[in-house]
Amino acid sequence: MTMTLNQIRTNGLLPSLLAGESNEISIWLLVIFCVIGGVIAYLLGSLNFAVIISKYKFKEDIRNYGSGNGGMTNMLRTYGKAAAGFTLLGDAAKAAVSVLIGTLLAGEAGAYLAGICCVIGHSFPIYYNFKGGKGIVVTAAALLCLDPLCFLILFVIFALIVGFTKFLSLGSIIGMLLYPLLLNRMWPFTHGGASEGAIPAIASILNAVLVIWLHRENIKRLMEGKENKFSLKKKDKFLKDEKKAEDKNSEDKE
Numbered sequence: 001m002t003m004t005l006n007q008i009r010t011n012g013l014l015p016s017l018l019a020g021e022s023n024e025i026s027i028w029l030l031v032i033f034c035v036i037g038g039v040i041a042y043l044l045g046s047l048n049f050a051v052i053i054s055k056y057k058f059k060e061d062i063r064n065y066g067s068g069n070g071g072m073t074n075m076l077r078t079y080g081k082a083a084a085g086f087t088l089l090g091d092a093a094k095a096a097v098s099v100l101i102g103t104l105l106a107g108e109a110g111a112y113l114a115g116i117c118c119v120i121g122h123s124f125p126i127y128y129n130f131k132g133g134k135g136i137v138v139t140a141a142a143l144l145c146l147d148p149l150c151f152l153i154l155f156v157i158f159a160l161i162v163g164f165t166k167f168l169s170l171g172s173i174i175g176m177l178l179y180p181l182l183l184n185r186m187w188p189f190t191h192g193g194a195s196e197g198a199i200p201a202i203a204s205i206l207n208a209v210l211v212i213w214l215h216r217e218n219i220k221r222l223m224e225g226k227e228n229k230f231s232l233k234k235k236d237k238f239l240k241d242e243k244k245a246e247d248k249n250s251e252d253k254e
Contacts, residue, residue, distance in 0.1 A: 008103070008104070008107075009103060009107065009108060009111075010107050010108055011107045012033065012103060012104060012105055012106045012107035012110055013103075013104040013105075014033060014104060014105055014106075015029070015030060015033065015106065015107060030106055030109075030110075033105040033106040033110060034102075034105070034106045034109065034110050034113050036105060037098075037101055037102040037105040037106055037110045037113060037114045037117075038102075038113050038114060038117040039117070040098070040101050040114070041098035041101065041102060041113075041114035041115070041117035041118040041121065042117045042118065042120055042121040042126075043121060043126070044094045044097060044098050044101075044118060044121065045094060045095075045098065045117065045118035045119060045120060045121020045122040045123075045125070045138065046121040046122070046124075046125035046126045046127050046128070046132075047090070047094055047121075047125070047127070048070045048122060048125045048127070048128055048132045048133060049086065049087045049089075049090030049091055049094075050062045050069075050070040050071055050072065050074065050075045050087045050091075050132075050133060051063065051070045051125070051128050051132070052090070053075070053079075053083055053086055053087055053090075054075070054078075054079065054083070057079075057083065058079060058083075062074055062075060062078060062079070063128075063131055065078045066078045069133055069134060070125075070128070070131065070132045070133045071087070071091075071132075071133030071134055071135075071136070071137070072084050072087045072088045072091065072133070072136075072137050073168055073230075074133075075087045077228075087137075088137055091122065091133075091137045091138050091141065092137060092138075092140075092141035093141075094118060094122075094138070095115065095118050095119075095137075095138045095139075095141035095142040095145070096141055096142075096144075096145050098114045098115060098117070098118035098142065099111045099114055099115055099118075099142050099145040099146060100145070101114060102114025102115070108146075108197070108200065109197060109199040109200070111145075111146055112146060112199055112200045112203040112204070113199060113203055114142075115139075115142035115143070115145075115146060115203065115207070116203045116206055116207045116210075118138055118142060119135040119138050119139055119142070119207055119210065119211070120210065122135050122138045123135050123210065123214055134172075134211060134214040134215060135207075135210065135211045135214060136172045136176075136211065139176070139179075139207055139211060140154075140155070143179070146200075147183060147186065147190055149186060149189070149190055150179075150182055150183050150186050150190070153182060153186070154175045154178060154179060154182060155175075157171075157174065157175060157178065158171040158172065158174075158175045159171070161174055161175075162230065165229075166229035166230050167222065167227055167229060167230065168230045169215055169218035169219075169221075169222065169227060170222060170227075172211070172215065173212055173215050173218070173219065176207070176208045176211045176212050177208065177212065179204055179207065179208050180201065180204040180205045180207075180208050183196065183200065183201075183204050184196050184201060184204075187200075
């Protein structure tokens, strides 16, 4: 049996192999493959590279400094550009591998499920007491693999918002609000006129809701005018040193 890359992407490698010439496969077997892919993606997502790098490189836990978030932005402000760069690469790689595994096991539906499971693992890592990052890099990397055109449009919107406002969080929040809607509208153009399936729609909505909820403190600070602005022109803010200075001042006052 000859399979094209498009067939593997749509139906998955294992389902296509098991279906053979009949092109039929048990729905329960597909469900099992989706569950397996989701579990693997969650475990991969739980490999929080901000925590890993901060612990093994700096002998500290990134979650004790700055925003307390185990993500790329906090790594940038706390340890600098190099640490943030490696964090981005690691988080993007685990998302890409998760989507690939989901695709091989259960096709496009499995890929979207694996993507959201990877984000959940990143945000609530089983290896690190369920306290991780906010999922923007993981979501973006997964979407890049799943739907490059949708990713490109959202990235341009994100870049414009951040460029004009200097708020990374605002660009992330608006991008996530638009993600499910844009995916639905773009689906016919990227899938030969087909309608968006239930699983990609549900997965994108859950992803957006989760990431926006994780940004609830940022939303509060934005409304209060207290959110930190981002600028590559400024030197990196080593917030761990600021925190230590604040702690010292507090001790002196006591």
